[in-house]
Amino acid sequence: MKISRLIALSVVLTCLSFAAWAQGKPAPKDAVLYFVWPQDGTTIKGGFWCRFGLRNMGVTHAGDDFQNSGHHHLLIDVNEPLDPNEPIAQDKSHLHFGAGQTEARIELPPGKHTLQLVLGDAKHYPFHPPIVSDKITVRIR
Amino acid sequence: MGELRDFKSGKSGKPPRETSPRRLAAIIAGDIAGYSRLMEIDEEGTHGRVKRIERSLIEPSIAGHHGRLVKTTGDGFIAIFDSPVEAVRCSIVIQQDMVGRNASLPRHHWIEYRIGVNLGDVIIEAGDVYGDGVNIASRLEGIADPGQVYISGGIYEQIKHKLVCGYESLGDRKVKNITDPVSVYRVLPDPAAFNRTRKRRERILIFLLSLILLVIASGALWYVFWLPHGKLGRQASAPVSLEMPKVLSSPPPTAKQAAPLPQPSAPAAPATPQPAPQAQPVPSVAPDAKQAAPQAQPASPATPATQPASVIREPEMKTLRGGSFTMGSNDDVTEKPTHQVTIKPFAISQYPISVREWNECAAAKACAFVATGKDDAPITNISWSDAKQFVAWLAGATRKAYRLPSEAEWEYAARAGTQTKYWWGDQFQPGMANCKNCTDIAAAEQPIKVGSFKPNPFGLYDMGGGVDQWVEDCWHKNYLGAPADGAAWGGGECPSHVIRSGSWKNDAQYVRPSNRDSYDTHVRYPTHGFRVALSP
Numbered sequence: 001m002k003i004s005r006l007i008a009l010s011v012v013l014t015c016l017s018f019a020a021w022a023q024g025k026p027a028p029k030d031a032v033l034y035f036v037w038p039q040d041g042t043t044i045k046g047g048f049w050c051r052f053g054l055r056n057m058g059v060t061h062a063g064d065d066f067q068n069s070g071h072h073h074l075l076i077d078v079n080e081p082l083d084p085n086e087p088i089a090q091d092k093s094h095l096h097f098g099a100g101q102t103e104a105r106i107e108l109p110p111g112k113h114t115l116q117l118v119l120g121d122a123k124h125y126p127f128h129p130p131i132v133s134d135k136i137t138v139r140i141r
Numbered sequence: 142m143g144e145l146r147d148f149k150s151g152k153s154g155k156p157p158r159e160t161s162p163r164r165l166a167a168i169i170a171g172d173i174a175g176y177s178r179l180m181e182i183d184e185e186g187t188h189g190r191v192k193r194i195e196r197s198l199i200e201p202s203i204a205g206h207h208g209r210l211v212k213t214t215g216d217g218f219i220a221i222f223d224s225p226v227e228a229v230r231c232s233i234v235i236q237q238d239m240v241g242r243n244a245s246l247p248r249h250h251w252i253e254y255r256i257g258v259n260l261g262d263v264i265i266e267a268g269d270v271y272g273d274g275v276n277i278a279s280r281l282e283g284i285a286d287p288g289q290v291y292i293s294g295g296i297y298e299q300i301k302h303k304l305v306c307g308y309e310s311l312g313d314r315k316v317k318n319i320t321d322p323v324s325v326y327r328v329l330p331d332p333a334a335f336n337r338t339r340k341r342r343e344r345i346l347i348f349l350l351s352l353i354l355l356v357i358a359s360g361a362l363w364y365v366f367w368l369p370h371g372k373l374g375r376q377a378s379a380p381v382s383l384e385m386p387k388v389l390s391s392p393p394p395t396a397k398q399a400a401p402l403p404q405p406s407a408p409a410a411p412a413t414p415q416p417a418p419q420a421q422p423v424p425s426v427a428p429d430a431k432q433a434a435p436q437a438q439p440a441s442p443a444t445p446a447t448q449p450a451s452v453i454r455e456p457e458m459k460t461l462r463g464g465s466f467t468m469g470s471n472d473d474v475t476e477k478p479t480h481q482v483t484i485k486p487f488a489i490s491q492y493p494i495s496v497r498e499w500n501e502c503a504a505a506k507a508c509a510f511v512a513t514g515k516d517d518a519p520i521t522n523i524s525w526s527d528a529k530q531f532v533a534w535l536a537g538a539t540r541k542a543y544r545l546p547s548e549a550e551w552e553y554a555a556r557a558g559t560q561t562k563y564w565w566g567d568q569f570q571p572g573m574a575n576c577k578n579c580t581d582i583a584a585a586e587q588p589i590k591v592g593s594f595k596p597n598p599f600g601l602y603d604m605g606g607g608v609d610q611w612v613e614d615c616w617h618k619n620y621l622g623a624p625a626d627g628a629a630w631g632g633g634e635c636p637s638h639v640i641r642s643g644s645w646k647n648d649a650q651y652v653r654p655s656n657r658d659s660y661d662t663h664v665r666y667p668t669h670g671f672r673v674a675l676s677p
Binding site for chain 2: 009062
């Protein structure tokens with residue numbers, strides 16, 4: 001009873017020490033990452049312009065270390081949790097917009113797909129805590 | 142019944158007495174802590190006080206709890222009780238009374254008893270009591286703290302639900318001259334005492350815990366900040382330091398080199414001084430001869446005192462014959478449509494460009510940054526424009542047509558004459574490429590040095606997995622309209638270019654020679670590198 005509570009407390013406190021590992025820049029408190037388009041549940045025929053929204057922060061080129069800025073990444077059908085200690089993965093389901101793009105032409109095969117935005121810092125690390133949008137689901141006809 | 146023998150003496154004894162000499166009893170052993178010290182301070186006073194205590198407290202308490210005082214020694218007493226509950230009650234009463242008696246005195250004058258209580262089958266004879274039961278009680282008293290009552294497991298079992306007080310288990314103690322360890326409990330007569338114990342234990346545990354956490358946290362911080370990291374080739378965009386240039390001791394063995402490709406000059410040749418630091422690298426090595434002609438040129442004044450003897454090291458190249466192959470696949474929409482491509486003969490580097498090779502360009506101030514990390518590791522964090530800068534420098538410095546391969550050349554080289562899904566066949570095999578979940582390499586060692594895996598049939602290493610590799614072509618989302626002559630498809634300025642091979646962080650699908658991806662032209666990423674090609 002008392003012992004198990006102490007053990008639980010110690011586990012939690014140990015995990016706090018791993019906060020030293022978090023590599024990304026600290027997130028500004030009121031940053032909001034969101035989809036301008038599409039919205040959750042939208043059905044789209046064919047390709048579409050995916051438009052990324054960012055509030056209370058700025059978009060800049062990857063590699064540039066300006067305060068209060070980052071660049072977009074679009075995650076398509078990604079189910080693994082984001083690892084805050086690694087740069088955001090780069091592959092065909094993690095689209096990087098390191099040149100500061102705020103929209104992209106997306107073409108997906110027909111069916112349901114999930115989309116999520118993650119903001120990365122100069123070195124492509126997620127901020128800490130991560131600045132992510134809602135994960136939305138769209139249907140492609 | 143017949144006579145009973147007196148087993149002790151061996152002769153037939155008298156009929157058994159009405160009261161058997163053996164009995165189950167609760168035995169209290171009490172002793173004054175530090176009696177000698179008290180006697181030393183004040184012999185008569187102490188003696189008097191002890192006698193008064195015995196008369197006014199010990200004897201009445203025992204009698205009042207239906208026990209019998211068996212004997213008193215100078216500084217202690219032994220009592221037996223029929224009831225364990227009464228015995229422990231009596232002990233508590235004595236101890237609490239002593240607290241009151243000591244209240245008005247300074248600490249070093251306190252008379253404190255240690256009390257041990259045990260349940261045992263003992264021999265009672267005249268004025269004394271004998272047996273293991275007594276010895277255990279004495280030993281319990283001996284280990285008790287002053288003012289405390291220690292009870293054995295036997296007593297505890299009898300009283301735990303009857304006498305309402307706290308019991309702190311002290312575990313099993315080995316007791317002198319007794320074979321089995323004895324379960325010891327400390328009696329806590331009031332809730333305040335219980336809380337004090339609990340708080341003390343809590344404090345000790347919390348202190349130890351925070352100590353451990355501090356050690357873990359400082360270990361983590363040390364690892365992150367002070368351990369030199371080579372894994373991702375953390376790079377500074379700082380200006381190049383002229384201490385960087387490497388002195389090569391021996392040229393790499395390239396026995397299979399075709400004739401048209403000159404060997405890097407032997408180290409015996411006198412040093413060719415570095416190009417002077419300028420925005421445009423100045424070629425200072427005569428490239429046409431097999432060996433660089435020794436040139437005696439004054440060292441640039443900006444170089445440090447130790448003038449390094451550096452030779453432009455050219456990457457090890459493999460000449461490929463060229464020919465026709467089917468480019469693309471049906472596995473992914475970006476790889477369609479498959480189409481025939483004819484490749485002209487060209488050479489491609491056997492390995493991705495390494496940190497060491499990159500840093501030669503950096504030393505010549507022709508590349509944007511100095512790379513950190515192991516020399517044999519592939520260079521990473523390279524944008525397409527960085528790769529273009531390198532090949533421009535290499536071509537200029539060697540006066541040879543070094544360039545990035547086109548995407549068609551890259552795929553041709555990666556397929557190595559095969560048309561299967563992977564160059565070794567249609568099934569993926571772990572251990573063939575450096576990709577995610579394909580090898581046992583620890584994350585901290587990535588990217589591992591070039592050439593750590595088997596080469597493909599063309600003798601090329603790390604074509605698939607390892608580091609991503611830029612090619613010359615602009616990104617097109619599929620092959621509709623792709624050229625058939627092996628040339629780059631729209632190189633030059635475009636927002637994103639083609640990147641091939643996949644990296645150690647991508648899964649096996651990215652190892653396929655037909656796999657293709659795109660990335661922004663001027664952006665660096667920690668798994669992106671490149672290899673070079675050479676036109677004949």
